[in-house]
Amino acid sequence: MEFLRNPRFDFLGKTRYFVTASVVLILAGIAWMARPGGLRYGVEFSGGTQLVVKFEKTPEVDKIRAAVESAAPGAVIQTYDEPTKNQVLIRIAGVGEDELGALAEKVLQALRDGYAANLLKEHSAEIVGPVVGAELRQKAIQLTVLGLLFQLIYIGIRFGGAVWGSAATIAAFHDVLISLGFLAFFGFEITLNVIAALLTLVGYSVNDTIVIFDRARENLRQRRKDSLATIINDSVNQTLTRTLISNGTTFLAVLGLFLFGGEVLRGFGFTMVIGIVVGTYSTIYIASPIVVWWQERGRKGTGASTTTSRAAL
Amino acid sequence: MGAGLDNPFVLWFVLTAALAGLAYAGIRTELRVRATLYGSFLIACGVALWPPYDQVGKPGKIRLGLDLRGGIHLVLQVVTDDALNATVDDAVQTTREQLQRKAIVFRDVQRADAQSFRLEGVEPARVKDARDVLKDFFREWEVREAAEGRFTVQMGEPFARSIRERTVKEAIKTLERRVNQLGVAEPVIAEHGNRGDQILVQLPGVTDPEQAKRVISKTAQLALKLVQGETAPTRDALLQAHGGRVPDNMELVEGAGDQPGQPVFYLVRREAVITGRDLKTARVGVDENNQPDVQFSLNPAGADRFKRATGANVGRRLAIILDGRVESAPTIQNQIGAEGRIMGRYTTQEADELAKILRAGALPATLKYLQELTVGASLGRDSIRSGVAASAAGMAFITLFMLAYYRMSGVNAVVALAANLLILMGAMAYSGATLTLPGIAGVILTIGVGVDTNVLVFERIREELRNGKGVRVAVNNGFERVWITILDTHATALIAAAFLFQFGTGPIKGFAVTLVMGLIANVFASYFVSKFLFEWVLGKRQHQTLSI
Numbered sequence: 034m035e036f037l038r039n040p041r042f043d044f045l046g047k048t049r050y051f052v053t054a055s056v057v058l059i060l061a062g063i064a065w066m067a068r069p070g071g072l073r074y075g076v077e078f079s080g081g082t083q084l085v086v087k088f089e090k091t092p093e094v095d096k097i098r099a100a101v102e103s104a105a106p107g108a109v110i111q112t113y114d115e116p117t118k119n120q121v122l123i124r125i126a127g128v129g130e131d132e133l134g135a136l137a138e139k140v141l142q143a144l145r146d147g148y149a150a151n152l153l154k155e156h157s158a159e160i161v162g163p164v165v166g167a168e169l170r171q172k173a174i175q176l177t178v179l180g181l182l183f184q185l186i187y188i189g190i191r192f193g194g195a196v197w198g199s200a201a202t203i204a205a206f207h208d209v210l211i212s213l214g215f216l217a218f219f220g221f222e223i224t225l226n227v228i229a230a231l232l233t234l235v236g237y238s239v240n241d242t243i244v245i246f247d248r249a250r251e252n253l254r255q256r257r258k259d260s261l262a263t264i265i266n267d268s269v270n271q272t273l274t275r276t277l278i279s280n281g282t283t284f285l286a287v288l289g290l291f292l293f294g295g296e297v298l299r300g301f302g303f304t305m306v307i308g309i310v311v312g313t314y315s316t317i318y319i320a321s322p323i324v325v326w327w328q329e330r331g332r333k334g335t336g337a338s339t340t341t342s343r344a345a346l
Numbered sequence: 347m348g349a350g351l352d353n354p355f356v357l358w359f360v361l362t363a364a365l366a367g368l369a370y371a372g373i374r375t376e377l378r379v380r381a382t383l384y385g386s387f388l389i390a391c392g393v394a395l396w397p398p399y400d401q402v403g404k405p406g407k408i409r410l411g412l413d414l415r416g417g418i419h420l421v422l423q424v425v426t427d428d429a430l431n432a433t434v435d436d437a438v439q440t441t442r443e444q445l446q447r448k449a450i451v452f453r454d455v456q457r458a459d460a461q462s463f464r465l466e467g468v469e470p471a472r473v474k475d476a477r478d479v480l481k482d483f484f485r486e487w488e489v490r491e492a493a494e495g496r497f498t499v500q501m502g503e504p505f506a507r508s509i510r511e512r513t514v515k516e517a518i519k520t521l522e523r524r525v526n527q528l529g530v531a532e533p534v535i536a537e538h539g540n541r542g543d544q545i546l547v548q549l550p551g552v553t554d555p556e557q558a559k560r561v562i563s564k565t566a567q568l569a570l571k572l573v574q575g576e577t578a579p580t581r582d583a584l585l586q587a588h589g590g591r592v593p594d595n596m597e598l599v600e601g602a603g604d605q606p607g608q609p610v611f612y613l614v615r616r617e618a619v620i621t622g623r624d625l626k627t628a629r630v631g632v633d634e635n636n637q638p639d640v641q642f643s644l645n646p647a648g649a650d651r652f653k654r655a656t657g658a659n660v661g662r663r664l665a666i667i668l669d670g671r672v673e674s675a676p677t678i679q680n681q682i683g684a685e686g687r688i689m690g691r692y693t694t695q696e697a698d699e700l701a702k703i704l705r706a707g708a709l710p711a712t713l714k715y716l717q718e719l720t721v722g723a724s725l726g727r728d729s730i731r732s733g734v735a736a737s738a739a740g741m742a743f744i745t746l747f748m749l750a751y752y753r754m755s756g757v758n759a760v761v762a763l764a765a766n767l768l769i770l771m772g773a774m775a776y777s778g779a780t781l782t783l784p785g786i787a788g789v790i791l792t793i794g795v796g797v798d799t800n801v802l803v804f805e806r807i808r809e810e811l812r813n814g815k816g817v818r819v820a821v822n823n824g825f826e827r828v829w830i831t832i833l834d835t836h837a838t839a840l841i842a843a844a845f846l847f848q849f850g851t852g853p854i855k856g857f858a859v860t861l862v863m864g865l866i867a868n869v870f871a872s873y874f875v876s877k878f879l880f881e882w883v884l885g886k887r888q889h890q891t892l893s894i
Contacts (some may be wrong), residue, residue, distance in 0.1 A: 035808075077717075077858035085725060118728065133715035134559065155722035158555075162716045165421060168539075170830065172849065180845035184838050191834055226784055229846055233791060233861070236842030240835040247831040275798075275805045280799075282747060283794035283882050290790055293739055295732030297413070297783055302736075305791075 040273045044317050045266045045325060051318035055207060063212020072217045074298075076124070078158050078173070080166035082137050083159045084123040085113050086144065089152040092121045100147030104139045114296040119154075134160050173228045180232055181205060184239050192246060196327045201242040204320035206326030208238045208311045215307045216300070226301040234308035237283075241276065241316045248272050248323075262325045269317055276313060284309045361386045361442075366829075377885060380557045382876050383484035390767055398771065405460075407775035411782035411856050414730050416723030417550035418558055425544050428711035429513040430460040430506060437484065437499070438463050439617075444479050452476065452495075461501040468495040491848075510541075510543065516710045518545055523547065523706035524561055540610025541673070544716065555720045557699070563670045563713050568622035568702040571614040572655070573663040573675055585609045599665060601672025602690075612672050614665050619655040624648025626684075630697045633689055638697040640688045642704065649684035657681035668700075735784035740790050743796055752804055754893030758879045759800040759872075766796045767872035770864045779863070782856030792864030795839065799872035802828045804894055817892045821880050825873070832873060836865050 066072040076083040082105075092322075094110055101108050105125045113122040129135030137158050144153055161169075181202050189198035210230055218228065248268040256264060287309060291302025361382075383436035399406035404708075412419050434457045441455050441463070453467025468476045473495050480489045480497060486505040490498045518535055525533045530549045538546035552558050574596055581598060585591065592598055597615045603610040624644050631641040644652055656664070656678050665675040666688050673690035692700065744763070748756035770792060774781060807824035815823065843865070846858035884892075 039812075058863050085722075087722065087725065104522055114728070120725075132418075132563075134718050138556065139720075155724055156720070157722050157725050158718060158720040160715070160718040162714075164423075165716045174846045180842050183845070185843045187838060187841060188834075190836075193508040225468040225849070229784055229849075229857050232646070232842050232846050239838045239842075243834045243838060244831055247834060251827070271809070272805075275801050278751070278805075279794075279798040279801045281796045282744050283791075285743050286790050286794050289743070290736045290787055293732055293736040294787070295729055295736075295783075297729055298736070298787055301784065301787055 035274075037274050038279060040270045042270060042273075043266065044269050045262055045322055048318060048322040049272060052322065055211070055315075055319060056168050058200050058214065059207065059210045062211060062217065065214060066217045072213070073220070073222045074166075074170070075222040075227070076160050076166075076222060077225050078170045080125075080128065080161045080163040082125040082128055082134075082140075083124075083138055085139060085157040086123065086141075086153055087155045088119045088121065089154050090119065091116070092119055092151060094121065096148055096150075097121055097123075097144065100143050101140055103147070104143035105136060108140070126159055128162055133162050134158070150205070169225070173225075177209070177228070177235070180235060184235070188239070188243065188246075192250065196324055197246055200320045200323035200327070201239050201246070203323060204315040205235045205238040205312075207315050207319050208234060210307055211311045212304055212307045216304060219303070221300045221303055224300055225296065227304050230301045230304035230308065231341065234312060237309065238312035238315060241312055242320045244275065245269055245272050245316055245321065249324075257322075261328050265321045265325055267327055268323060271273075275318070280309055280313045363798045364484075371663045377878070377882060381882070383876055384765075384878060391768050391776075394772040394776040395768070398775070407777055408724065408771065409780045410721070410726075410730075411723050411780045411785065411853060412548060412550055412726075412727045413783045413853050414733075414781065415550055415737050416552075416721045416726040417548065418552050418555045418721075419717075419719040420547040420559070420562070421538055422545045422547065422563070423714045423716050424514050424545060425712040425714060426510040426513045426543050426708075427460045429509055430501070431457070432484065433509055434461065434463050440483055441465060441480070441499075444483060445476060448472075448475060448479065450476050450479070458498065461506055463499055465497040466495070468497075468745060470495060514543060517713065520707050520709050521545065521547060521562060524703060526806060527702040527706055528552070528558060528561055530558075536577075545713075546656075548724065551723070553723070559715075559718075561699055561703060563715065564699075564703050564709075565712050566700075566706075566708045567669055568625070568688075568704060568708065569618040570620050570652075570666045571616075571618050571667060572659060572666050574613045574615060577610050577612050577675075579610060581611050584613060588613065599667055599670065599672050599868060600889065601665070601675065610672070611620070612665050612675060612799075614667070614672075619664070620644060620648045620652050622704065623708070624651070625704060628701045630694070631687065631702050633687065637689065638692050638694045639690075640692070640697050640704065642686055642688070644684045644686070646684075653681060653683050654688070728785045733783055737786060737790050737793070740793060744793060748797070748800070753893055754883075755804055755807075755880075756893060758876055758883075759797070759804070761879060762872045762876040763793060763796050765875050766792065766864070766867050769867035769871060770860070773863045773867065774860070777863075779859045780856050782853040783862070784853045784857035785860040788857045788860030788864060791861065792868060795836075796868050796872045798835075799828075799832055799868060800876060802831060803873075805894055807892070809869045811892070811894075813816055821884065823893070825877050825880075829873070832869065836869055839865055 085217075092112070094112065098108075098110050101110065101123060105123075105127075107126070109122075109124040112120050113120040123140060125136060125140065127136055129137070129139070138161055141153070141156065184205070185198040185202040188201050189195050192198065212231060212234060213223075216223065221227065243266050244333075245265075249265050252264045252268055252271075259267075284306065284311055287302055287305035291299055291306050294314050358851055395407055397404055397406055416610070438455055438457055445452055445455070445465075450472040451469040452465060455463065455465045457463045459647050465476065465480070476495075476497070477489065477491070480499055484499055486502050488500045488502060490500065492498060514537065518537070521535050521839060522533075525547070527537060528549070531551055532550055534546065534548035537548050538544040547562060549558055562654045574593075575587065578587060581600075584598065588596075592613070596613050597616050599612045599614055600609050601612060624647065625642045626648075628640055628642040633639045643649075659677050660680060663675045665672045668688075673688055676689070688700070745760050748759045750756070752759060767789070770789065773779075779812050803824050806828050807820050810820035810823045811817070840862060842860045843861040848859070849855060849858070
């Protein structure tokens with residue numbers, strides 16, 4: 034079986050439209066995130082109390098709300114995971130005045146007293162004090178940026194030039210921004226798992242870019258006459274089948290994670306699903322054009338020939 | 347069997363060495379050596395892994411994280427200022443005693459903040475003597491003289507730091523003893539973060555998180571102090587009875603009254619007759635009214651002091667203070683020796699918990715909860731089920747696709763994938779790494795990376811074949827040409843994983859660990875094992891075609 038035999042698409046010729054689309058998408062995402070409540074943080078970052086309560090029988094959300102309201106006004110209550118599991122998620126902004134967990138205890142007690150008709154079987158709790166939340170938020174941003182920086186350095190060293198590393202990094206950054214926009218738009222919370230997915234995504238995006246760049250490097254050595262644009266376009270074509278199959282299978286695997294991985298992994302799965310698609314796209318339409326554009330600009334600026342600027346790569 | 351040979355990796359190493367020896371002795375085909383090497387390594391992984399999950403009488407080799415098996419994860423902050431305060435209080439006490447012993451008159455000595463105290467109004471004629479006393483007793487402190495006869499004594503920073511560090515270490519030891527009392531298997535109690543004052547406590551499989559939290563966080567500083575005068579229902583009333591201020595060497599403590607919700611205030615001597623440190627042991631008992639209480643016995647030094655104090659104060663009340671609250675204040679009927687009891691209208695469970703805590707000893711400082719994560723056991727089981735379902739779905743799909751698209755070479759890819767997973771799980775079992783729910787996601791991503799490596803190679807082989815190369819040359823070139831790419835892609839993925847690892851503990855660390863091990867296993871399985879499989883198939887007969 035073979036999907037494509039010797040594809041010869043002109044990818045780089047249509048760069049303009051795709052870059053415009055990306056910029057529009059990113060700006061729209063940023064605008065959406067900038068709205069109040071546009072980007073919601075999970076309990077580990079925002080601090081607060083999150084309970085998942087498992088009941089014996091089908092829980093009635095309005096009765097639960099009535100019972101919880103006295104202990105924690107303004108709590109968010111929603112069914113959690115599949116309805117057959119009889120689970121309800123209760124999200125409260127605070128953690129308890131004197132002691133972390135006091136509020137959770139109060140809510141659970143209120144449920145036992147005020148909703149005694151339906152026995153509370155088991156619960157999970159995630160309670161994060163404000164200090165830890167702020168520390169973690171800072172750490173997440175720091176680690177994502179550092180992770181990108183180190184990958185940039187690695188690629189820079191491996192390819193002997195800042196262009197390649199920068200292009201791969203810009204593409205990865207592009208992927209993170211677009212994924213964040215999608216997460217915000219579809220109302221997913223930024224949890225630790227989502228951050229893990231974003232960092233993995235950075236790895237994947239860079240990985241994908243490297244495959245094409247490696248091919249371009251190989252072609253550059255063999256075909257000294259062709260222009261860089263032609264060579265990169267050919268490299269994209271040569272690795273296209275691999276791109277489709279690898280990313281297609283990974284896409285389906287993470288789609289499985291999104292669909293069957295349960296509530297805890299839903300955000301993770303979603304981020305990866307979006308990320309794999311965007312990562313594939315950005316390698317072709319963001320990373321590759323940047324390298325070509327950079328080289329051509331360099332040639333115009335210094336007046337050097339293609340061959341010398343290529344030799345510097 | 348000799349030492350270490352029951353260890354699968356040692357066994358593998360020995361076998362490998364033996365094989366290398368045989369190869370040297372003249373086995374002709376290089377292929378056969380590799381077959382045995384790879385085979386024995388995979389067998390070792392299988393041995394390390396078996397049995398992967400819990401079976402009757404045999405615990406599973408894969409350690410499951412709290413999010414999968416249920417349990418409680420706490421991050422606590424040690425309020426190290428407590429320990430500094432106590433140290434300064436001791437210093438104030440020492441200063442007062444020493445000055446009085448030398449008959450130096452002064453107006454006041456008291457704690458200024460967590461790291462310093464002030465001595466004021468020293469009689470002019472004896473300032474030099476006072477200075478000598480301070481310099482003598484507080485060598486690790488800085489003695490400053492603001493004015494004639496006014497001293498500020500400040501704890502040196504290294505000294506303060508050593509107290510903080512010691513406090514955290516002591517707290518960890520105390521927590522270990524307490525968790526032991528709870529009977530939790532495989533608990534984790536360790537320093538956390540890089541601020542130096544946080545402790546991580548992980549209690550897998552704990553079914554009653556509330557009890558665990560009570561037992562862990564109770565400071566349990568026990569002090570028996572003599573009550574001065576009468577009690578009063580409010581703080582102000584008590585103060586009025588003593589002229590509006592708390593007298594020197596006394597302090598005000600609250601306790602529960604006869605009626606629920608009605609406090610009673612006590613004035614007690616600041617100096618304790620005995621403290622928790624003097625306890626030898628504590629156990630649950632019942633008093634005359636069949637009420638549960640906690641009975642304790644004292645070590646010889648404590649018993650001696652207790653005997654003297656009770657003997658000299660018959661008829662007065664003795665307040666039993668736990669964490670700054672009066673639990674009870676019985677009247678001393680007669681001289682008591684090495685035994686005592688704490689009565690506080692406890693339920694049997696409360697008395698039992700208190701006895702456990704007292705046995706384990708007091709915490710050197712208050713603990714504050716920063717983060718709590720509790721996972722119910724059945725909710726954890728649900729997570730395992732969905733994680734396994736998702737990986738099985740991914741695995742099944744990829745297997746079918748690879749077989750359909752690459753035919754016989756697809757078999758090769760699937761074998762490499764299985765080897766990859768076996769190595770990953772074997773390495774996790776062997777190293778005792780924890781599998782978390784995000785870790786399962788990491789396994790799925792590993793499958794993805796494995797497929798990518800295979801696809802990279804296969805597509806390159808196809809390309810070479812299209813360019814008219816022979817089968818053997820095509821396979822060789824295919825593997826050779828993508829080697830650099832595979833190195834680069836794995837290195838960048840490892841960089842990302844390394845930063846994930848920095849998140850410290852919990853599920854995300856599990857994800858990073860799984861990812862790192864998966865990436866390394868993949869280079870071996872999808873490149874070397876796969877390459878071997880190709881050469882093995884091609885080596886059997888003269889192939890003109892390759893099913894790819």
